[in-house]
Amino acid sequence: MATPPSLLRNDGPADDPDKRRQSSDSSTDSIDKDVLRSTEQSVSKVSNRTDNLQDPIDEKPRFTDFFLRRRRLRPVDDNAIATRRSVYDDPVLAKHYWPTAKYENLHRFDPNARWTFAEERAIVRKIDWRVMLWACISFSALNLDRSNLSQANTDNILGDLGMNTNDYNLGNTLFRVSFLCAELPSQLVSKKLGPDRWIPVQMCAWSIVTMGQFFLTGRTSFLICRALLGFIQGGFIPDLILYLSYFYTKTELPIRLSFFWMSSDICSIVASFLAFGILRLRGHHAKAGWRWLFLIEGAVTLIIGISTFFRMPPSPTQTRSWFRPKGWFSEREETIVVSRILRDDPTKGDMHNREALTVKRLWTAVLDYDLWPLYIVGLLFGIPVSPPGTYLTLSLRNLGFGTFETNLLTIPSTVWSFTNTFLVSVLSEAVNDRARVSMIEDVWALPFLVALYCLPANPNQWVYYGLATALLSYPYTHPIQVAWCSRNSGAVASRTVNASLYNMFVQASSIISANIYREDDKPRYRRGNRTLIIISCINLTILYPSTKLYYIWRNKQRDKIWNAMTSEQKAEYLATTKEVGNRRLDFRFAH
Template sequence: MDKVPSRTSTDPEKNVDASSLGSDQQPIVNDQLERVVWRKLDVWVLPIVSLFYLLSFLDRTNIGNAKVAGLMKDLKMTPQQYSIALTVTYVPYIVAELPSNLLLKIVGPSLMLPTMLTLWGIVTACQGTVKTYGGLLACRFFLGLLEGGVFPGLVLYLSFFYPRLRLQTRISAFFSAASISGAFGGIMAYGIVKLNGKSGHSGWQWIFIIEGVITIFVGLVSFFLMPDSPDHARFLNAEEKSYIKAKLKEDGAIAGDEADSFSWGEVAKGFLSPHVLIVGIVFFFSGVVLYSLAYFTPSIVQSLGYTAAKAQLMSVPPFSVAFVLSMVAAWISDRYQCRGAVTVFCSLLCIAGFGMFLGSTNHHVQYGSLFLAIPGTYAMAPAISTWNANNAAPHVRRATAIAIGFIMTNSGGILATWLLGALSPPPRYTKATKILLIFSVFMGFFSAINVFYLRAENKKKAERRKTITRQEEEPGLGDKSAWFVYSL
């Protein structure tokens, strides 16, 4: 590895907590490289990842726009059948998440992720040609199977490039694509449905066909754009590659070939880590709230008295606010290292939003409540995703923890498909709103519990550091090491 100069810096983002370093180590800082390497990654890696997730979320949730545009009428579907179609997506989605994450490093992100993107684009386009409910179910199954590894895979992929202290801003940047997809999808659907009847296809069919073709194109192009790791990034020189790897090792994001090699024991440790399980509970409740709003916001807006076309447009502003809040919350969370506080704050926004929707019959107030609930849940998702990734090491344990989080999220998604569909009919969605309100309270409660647990663990680690040297500690402990400081 090239020698990298070390010195202190006044930029708190550049200074790693000294407790995470050995007594014989100083934080590695090169001001010139700091200004260059992260900017290069943000220009070359982050836009691809963001586009992947935008298309993933758009292709999974555009069925909500298609529903408003006439999907259920043309396929003669009942609300129960619509919920079943959504549920069918999540079963293979959940099954695929852990194997996909464990295979990502072995197969290589530059091959695995673009292949998944291209194939699910084909499936999305095929949804626009189905004539029967059974055909729709088949497409939703394969869509879930191919998309299952995307979000956990992208979080894991970013951890190959960015240290823990820089990760949430980047995860928020690509996850904000989900809120953009909510806004963008509404605008696109508003325009696309005007193609109703063209070439014998209904407006809702054109939504799937056009958005699927866009995904296929991006998938094919991305084969030539995605580097597997800093070592394979053509836009970095040797010194920049060495600096990034040094920062990742210093931060505990990577350990070394032996520690980062596959081990079933590390998979088991991921499942047995208390903080992973606590955050997993938050992931579940967050998944219920997130996907309830992702799938049903156009229907909720339509139930407030807007026409089907206007409902597509009126769903855009809350998602636009969600994008802004996600980025602001990410900056605060990275700047002050307060993942838990951000998740609690976001849960309070959700509580306020659902409380407003439940407590008022005024349609303007109910519509206004979406400007709290949607930004709250969309800003929380990157915070807990980063929190989970930050606090698991080495690689296989982190891959497992990330997969567990998204398995829980999408398990919540299954419940979401029924809450605002068959179980709680419009226009009031009373039962669903009460459940989402209670779950929002649980999100904040368990986030607070995790903060207290991690703070207690960090105190124990600090006491252990007083009695042993880094050389005396058993190797391969990962996040259980006395020198690994949990992110709060």
């Protein structure tokens, strides 16, 4: 963490504390001298009185006390102090973790600030309504435009364009390859421009391409549009997750990410009803229903994209603008938001929100081998359930269900899936365990995959539908793993790159999944289902257990070194180390 030289001294009395709370609502390219001066004096004002502070949230995994843990975290008195102990309560440690002078929220950071549970709850609720809700709406727009091809399938888009299943697979593959290739470049652009600028640009661009699919003429135009959509949408998810990390603590983020993906499922339900109505326009102006589907849904997301320019402030202290003169937070609320975030994770103050990554930082993050186990998790975890979901509408049509029945029949599995996703995310944070809780997805899917594999060549359509619906009602553990990767990155620069790399592996997983069900294996896809069963077994017996054991081993390694050091050696290490994020000896990995 960068520290101005004078922060290392305790040279003289502190100024009036109110001086350091001066307002600064515009984007900060270079820190104001007055703010820097008050910042330099802040370390000398750090109080080591912690008798009125809450204990830090226990990071030790406790898999067996789900309800007890939830009860421990519930405050007895809403007016009690909610501020938790951190490194900023120790004047010696504080100077080693102090935010960089470029940090855009530095003028609101106060290590001596105290707030109550009632204040904190009100602020988090405000962030949920102002920030999280619009993030969910934005993510729903992404899901609407990247998944409407599934609804278009029920209206014979393949037949209208003279294509077959393999062409459909190729389109999905091109989409995901383009999505994958754009992940890291998009994240780098976002870090330079700021996600509040880059995200709405992405949304408007892909909405225009979606609307352009109204004019598809055949295989070539179909493949071009799928590739363009993937390239523009790539990076959107890690961009949005990075943005949310500016507002939420590491224990709050996983639950919010479950809302994030639940909004995608809710969007799928709404999209099914929209498709039920829009596809009835087939023949209107001599155009197929799927053409109107692309045009109308693209227009909806374009409106959301334009609105996003006005709905995403750069940071908690930059919510005021010409169209929002009063902003979202008072000065005290800004102090609470910033201070609670940095107390929870001091590394969030080591970069400006519009600061580009250097080549050295980028390369260091790419070579961070401690995140590689999570990349492998991202590659394999979603494969067992992806092909059955992608081909559900086609399979139901092949079994004799009509266009409109098929769209409505996809709704029950979506409802159950987002409910289970929320519950499993709550469970993960409640018991503070990620690897074992993430295994629940494969535990759920495996028996239904075996049942699908054992179905006869011509099953009863309702038997198949029941099994497919049960399978696709699985608890989606991706939100847990995204937050897991973010937490184990340990620095803004690493978090930026690692989120993209993780999502690139997830997209690579989608590419693999898109080619498991093949034309010569239809209609029951027995060979494909056998492959899915094998991968699910690998996940349960090798992937998740080995990932958890690896992080336990890494933590024990560091404990052995750190605990053998004297207090003086630890202080010298903190003052002189060049290591950042999860490379530091005092960092511990979540598992």
